[in-house]
Amino acid sequence: MSVLVTGGAGYIGSHMVLALVEAGESVVVVDNLSTGFSTSLPDGVPLFIGDAGDENLVEGVIAAQDVKSIIHFAGSVVVPDSIRDPLAYYRNNTMTTRSLLKAAVKSGVNQFIFSSTAAVYGNPDKVPVPEEAPTRPLSPYGSSKLMAEIMLHDVAAAHGMKYVVLRYFNVAGADPQARIGLATVGATHLLKIAVEAAVGPRAKVDVFGTDYPTPDGSCIRDFIHVSDLAQAHRAALAYLRGGGASVTLNCGYGRGYSVLETIEAVRRISGRNFAVQHGPRRPGDIMAMIADTSRLRTALDWTPQYQELETIVAHALAWEQKLVRERQSELQHATSA
Template identity: 60%
Template sequence: MRVMVTGGAGYIGSHTVRHLTAAGHQVVVYDNLSTGFAWAVGDAPLVRGDLADHALLAETLNRNRFDAVLHFAAYTVVPESVCDPLRYYANNTLNTWRLLQACAEAGVEHFVFSSTAAVYGMPEQMPVSEEAPLAPINPYGASKMMSERMLMDLGAASDLRYVSLRYFNVAGADPSGELGQATANATHLIKVACEAAVGQRDGITVFGTDYSTPDGTCVRDFIHVEDLARAHVQALAHLEEGGESRVLNCGYGRGYSVLEVIEAVKRCSGRDFQVRYGARRAGDPGEVVADNSRMLAALDWRPRYADLDTIVGHALAWEEEGLPRRLAR
């Protein structure tokens, strides 16, 4: 298939681009490189542009006559969204509207959307299923919820079929060391802890120790970025084979607390580092764990790296060897 990947130079997008290419798809990346890197797309053609640039977006879509679009481009930092909500609604929601409009005009038939478990807010039951009420507690989650609704309505009004993948917490890196999260000042827990372990940070802060969880810290369902990338390829295959539009949770169905993650990083690295304790961050729910049964039933997908030490080990290898090697090129 001819596929356009927005945000394909970023962390999750670049891993997915590599898997799409390996599966034989013809991939073009559309990215403004605000957080992504040109080197991350490999040999895939890169169009450097913003989704707000309607002329460039339309020209790219019409020239290539894509069969599908995979949409990753978004801002993703929850505390930042609380402080600057309009920035998130502009980039995540309004730019998704622009993209969907351009896709409708260009006749794109398949769409895979990068959504988030943040649409659930503070779910009452764990693990959380796709049937749970959508009640985001931060602008990031709300911006994605609005985008999901636009996609659903466009699908109902047209021939567009879609898969919305609701990510839980993405972590890890390519086991070969060629790709990983390279964004400066990242906020993802496992990356921050790995940076502390290799001496790139002076420690890590635990935000909140009074949650209603076994050790008082937040509990999250971590999914390896490689497993998530393969889920996107299988979502595209589902649509290519005539599958109906779906909304699917992307997680393993197992939660780990912040303190458990920190101990895993110390164990895997063999190094100690400073752990500080702070107040809760605005917009952080206490526990979010996926019910992934619907994805397991709908897609030809099974996790390969559903083990915390494996995820941490790959993330550590990226910080110690992969990223320094990449930056030295």
């Protein structure tokens, strides 16, 4: 009996795979490696290189690996990119999920965990944001994820599937032992950009908008450590296995930090005073997004371990420093060769 993790070689997916393996689960991964890395996977985890929307591939993997549950991470996540190329997001996020669900139904898989986003809410009427808040996405990214949620709801009702939708707020940090982390070149996550600026690969941090009606004028975000998020998925899997009803849950800590606060935390912990450039607001950005986590904490057996911003920053810095050392070593090796 195995768990299929789509996008399992990516940033969040690889932390999920590691958490499952450490818990003694049998795991199999489908990933096209467009943004993921096979080296992020633990030894012995089967990797099928291909698209999560390839129904023949997925059906074959389910049958060969005795898959009973699917955790679906595969997709595109950059808000500005989705505004520039919306059709790519409707293909990668919505159509891929549709094909994956079809393969799951055909193969008799009835436990499904979906990686969604707080972007489905748009600019919320109040914060913290409860799950029943109106969904008014400001970007094709948010819309593509909301469409996938709607499909999952309808498929579950028609075919007896049970699901957990996890709406992520801002995922950050890295494995506490620095075994894996966010390695994608050109990543757009705020904390990733800031630690790159602190360690060296990036010249500066751009802040988009300092005139919002917030305490310091910058956007406010609820960061969640990627390892805590992986454990939330493990708890969601246990919930479904225990007969839990389908549910949608916010994944955050219920506390917000502004963009400028986050940058200052990176400066303080790294001891580096890197450049910060202020610019105009960016289309699709949400002013303030903080999770109401009461339903999450009630429904799942989940206790976060790394919820302090300083801890998230320290783990992200340690991972970035490891990447820099590895790149320097590779460069020295190439030069000497």
